[in-house]
Amino acid sequence: MARITLSGLRHSYMANPSQDADWALKQLDLEWDDGGAYALLGPSGCGKTTLLNIISGLLVPSHGRILFDDHDVTQLPPEQRHIAQVFQFPVVYDTMTVYDNLAFPLRNRGVPESEVDSRVTEIAAMTDLSGMLKKRAAGLTADGKQKISLGRGLVRTDVNAILFDEPLTVIDPHLKFQLRSKLKELHQRVRRTMIYVTHDQTEALTFADRVVVMNVGEVVQIGTPEELFEEPQHTFVGHFIGSPGMNVLPCRIENGQAVFAGQTLETSNKAGAGIGLNEVGVRPEHVRFARAGLEARVVKVSDAGRFNIVEAECGGHSVKLLVKEGESIPSETTRLEFIPEKTRIYQDGWLAGRRSAS
Amino acid sequence: MNKTENQKAWFLVLPVLVLVAFNAIVPLMTVVNYSVQETFGNNVFFWSGISWFEDVLRSPRFHAALGRQLTFTFTILAIEVPLGVLIALAMPRKGIWVSVCLVLMAMPLLIPWNVVGAMWNIFALPEIGLLGNALNALGFDYNYTRQPGDAWFTLILMDVWHWTSLVVLLAYAGLVSIPDAYYQAAKIDGASSWAIFRFIQLPKMKRVLTIAILLRFMDSFNIYTEPSVLTGGGPGNSTTLLSIDLVKIALGQFDLGPAAAMSLVYFLVVLLMSWIFYTVMTRDDEANQ
Numbered sequence: 001m002a003r004i005t006l007s008g009l010r011h012s013y014m015a016n017p018s019q020d021a022d023w024a025l026k027q028l029d030l031e032w033d034d035g036g037a038y039a040l041l042g043p044s045g046c047g048k049t050t051l052l053n054i055i056s057g058l059l060v061p062s063h064g065r066i067l068f069d070d071h072d073v074t075q076l077p078p079e080q081r082h083i084a085q086v087f088q089f090p091v092v093y094d095t096m097t098v099y100d101n102l103a104f105p106l107r108n109r110g111v112p113e114s115e116v117d118s119r120v121t122e123i124a125a126m127t128d129l130s131g132m133l134k135k136r137a138a139g140l141t142a143d144g145k146q147k148i149s150l151g152r153g154l155v156r157t158d159v160n161a162i163l164f165d166e167p168l169t170v171i172d173p174h175l176k177f178q179l180r181s182k183l184k185e186l187h188q189r190v191r192r193t194m195i196y197v198t199h200d201q202t203e204a205l206t207f208a209d210r211v212v213v214m215n216v217g218e219v220v221q222i223g224t225p226e227e228l229f230e231e232p233q234h235t236f237v238g239h240f241i242g243s244p245g246m247n248v249l250p251c252r253i254e255n256g257q258a259v260f261a262g263q264t265l266e267t268s269n270k271a272g273a274g275i276g277l278n279e280v281g282v283r284p285e286h287v288r289f290a291r292a293g294l295e296a297r298v299v300k301v302s303d304a305g306r307f308n309i310v311e312a313e314c315g316g317h318s319v320k321l322l323v324k325e326g327e328s329i330p331s332e333t334t335r336l337e338f339i340p341e342k343t344r345i346y347q348d349g350w351l352a353g354r355r356s357a358s
Numbered sequence: 359m360n361k362t363e364n365q366k367a368w369f370l371v372l373p374v375l376v377l378v379a380f381n382a383i384v385p386l387m388t389v390v391n392y393s394v395q396e397t398f399g400n401n402v403f404f405w406s407g408i409s410w411f412e413d414v415l416r417s418p419r420f421h422a423a424l425g426r427q428l429t430f431t432f433t434i435l436a437i438e439v440p441l442g443v444l445i446a447l448a449m450p451r452k453g454i455w456v457s458v459c460l461v462l463m464a465m466p467l468l469i470p471w472n473v474v475g476a477m478w479n480i481f482a483l484p485e486i487g488l489l490g491n492a493l494n495a496l497g498f499d500y501n502y503t504r505q506p507g508d509a510w511f512t513l514i515l516m517d518v519w520h521w522t523s524l525v526v527l528l529a530y531a532g533l534v535s536i537p538d539a540y541y542q543a544a545k546i547d548g549a550s551s552w553a554i555f556r557f558i559q560l561p562k563m564k565r566v567l568t569i570a571i572l573l574r575f576m577d578s579f580n581i582y583t584e585p586s587v588l589t590g591g592g593p594g595n596s597t598t599l600l601s602i603d604l605v606k607i608a609l610g611q612f613d614l615g616p617a618a619a620m621s622l623v624y625f626l627v628v629l630l631m632s633w634i635f636y637t638v639m640t641r642d643d644e645a646n647q
Contacts, residue, residue, distance in 0.1 A: 056542075
């Protein structure tokens, strides 16, 4: 059990990184509390797996330090860091039974057989594997195998953190939900630090207390699922989280206020001066039809069950809005209103006037 | 459901039937034909029943050859399989040395079999051969043309040199197909290198090793060219393996009947043992499903 601190972390797979793009991880300072459930969320190639491998010790970072509590583990191999990891593709020892699979990490560490037995029995009950302990692991389905991988992490008492590298990728859709709730439940029971890497926002938002959103090798925002949704600090977060993502529209700045399609918009923040790219961001949930406002033309309506996703053309740009099922949708020309307190100005991608860097 | 009667489909399998008939059934039946007849020349044949088979199965000469054959095959299997796996484990997985190693390994497999025999024949000569001369210079009384022990040593060394690469290449293919995650998981689980070999590498290599063992078994059981060039079965009969003995009977003495009967027994032994090998080695897979 430990608090995990990453300080000044940078990593490149190249021997002599010269430009920005050579870094798989640009600059990272993070602190993870003991016992928390965290998610690392980002698109493929954003550096989240690199970060995970650095924490587990499979990779040594080019720069920076990793601390478990106050103990520097940067140079330690995985087996000395006391972490467990569940991989994208289930790793089980095919020739062993489920029982032997779960007992393997303990036996390797010379734990007496009586204790092995009680731990394995306990963890098997937790992960719903009790009924198949005598079966060969190779015969299990993908979700059963993932449970074994997870069980091998839970069975050890010395584990500082359990890391998950997109563990639900190969699981059937109808089992994903079950396994995800199981994970959440297990976290609440064992209170171990869990770090969950994924590119799926649903997985990240339902599993984690705090989500770390990454893009091209850096952290863009850290927050609770609600914060990420309500107050995106970067247009990337706004766009990546939510379905459909936030509307990001280029605008002009006049006296600190955004001007879009010839109208001055009321926003929750003020713009700073002299910055290159200015945009306004507003989520589709916070756009509505109105009597007065921006002139727009409805282009497309798609039915998403309880909502209709309406795509409108406004000032030469496409704006999406969500309309509850049953509410009327004007045909052709109409006017749109952005809810002022949910509309924000972004400058060079970042929220204008935000307090800190991340 | 109405089934349409259409026997034309049989014509579609005809080409395969013809092909199989000409390359397997017809030659095999010729042998069967010889094995149940006696001839005194002039193309006159008499029916002799299973007497040739009785002779072969009772013949001490056949027993001795079969014994030598089994000794040879199991010795080379016992050396080549573990050695091949060891070399495969030691080979690099990444970088330019991979191709260098693979080419080096493939080299012996590319040499024609009779050339291998001839090479080792000269290489091991006590007076002028590098190996023979060196061994004698080191104080060993080595002469493979006179001493049966030395002939066996040379024969086995030659086969190991020639064929271990095959096991290496197959085992290596099995090893590189193991995803990195397995090694990473093993590291995290604190597994020793022996445990990694025993529980990850060996199970993942099992299928290719089954193929390697089967191939090496069949090839070594049928081996003819190399020993016939190297020792010609000698000194005496000490390295006369089954195939060499068969050629001596069939072509040397022109005893068609006994040779045909022996061929069939030989064929059945290979078939039976391959089947046993395969069944034993794949037993676990079936139990799993």
